[in-house]
Amino acid sequence: MALNREPATRWAWIEIDQGALRRNTRAFKNLLGPRQRLCCVVKADAYGHGAVECAKIMYATGADMFAVATVREGVALREGGIKAPILLLSEPPIEAADTLLAHQIMPSIYTAEFALAYGERAVSAGVVGKYHMAIETGMNRIGVHHTEVVEFRRSVEFHRGIACDGVFTHFATADEPDGWDYKLQCRRFEEAVTAMQEARFPCGIVHCDNTPASILDPSTHFDMIRAGIGLYGLQPAERTAPVFPLDPVMSVRARVTRVTHPAIGEGVGYGFTYRVPRARVQICTLPVGYADGLSRTLSNRMDVLFRGSRVQQVGNICMDQxxxxxxxxxxxxxxxxxIGDAMTIIGRDGDEQITADEHARLRGTINYEVVCDFGLRLERVYR
Incomplete structure (x- = not known):
């Protein structure tokens, strides 16, 4: 982690605004009552922002738990000094059980085969393996079907090596809280939880809200919310922006490595998809490419900021430049x-700003993918 210093080996970097991350985390914490918890999702290296560093800031600002997508991501948090509870948002291979137990990472469970094998490994290690039960309520991705939760609990609950720390589901259309599909998932989840409680199976922490549901539907906060993309200052949906302002955390910058004035008609980059149209056009090279997350589909379609103004990207974006x-x-x-002048690929320069949402629109994708991609190879500077 670099603090307030650009990388010494490359004129390209990501800037992480620690103050913005604190403000966003605090905003989600303020949505909750005194007994409700905040789970911060830091999967995909905190959406490209740096999981360990971001988790430390989030924990100091009120995070109660962290969620990851892979076992390796959870281990990285533990090795980085994170001691808070960690939830794995999937059921991994049975072979991962020993690693989960050794690092106190709670898996999501939705098959009896994994649950029982996990319990056996826990007994062998002399511990009890905590888990969260995923419930399928309509997204058709992972989880125990909402009509089969009691039967599932009966098939695994006898095992002394496991203990249910929580139950959860995930919404497919939380950006439409008035929609039929969202309401159906809510009802199915509530009925599943009630059925387990009536059968005297402990549910632990009950949670279902992702970022948009956390913002738009306080009635479904239950015991905990799982905030994700919003922590990083990006809106999960158009309708959340007017009611829940957030501060973007990531900027992407680079310094000019070469300047030239090609003659009229000369081409630039692979395939010569851009040719110099007039005299006195300055071509500047910046050391960022598609291997760094700057999608090649943006070639000849995007701008960057220089001294508070937009300038046009030209030619095909290369792997590294x-x-x-x-x-x-x-x-x-x-x-x-x-040479050495800074330009902004994502972020603010003076009164102008280029956002991850702008890149997402040009690419035909979502802001989640844009920031995750920039985290592939660029070094991060925390300011």
């Missing part, structure tokens, strides 16, 4: 760049 064109017109006096 891309180019921009600085053109002075009668309507805009644009200074030329020099």
């Amino acid at each position: 891309f180019m921009v064109a600085i053109t002075e017109t009668s309507k805009r006096q644009m200074p030329e760049a020099e």
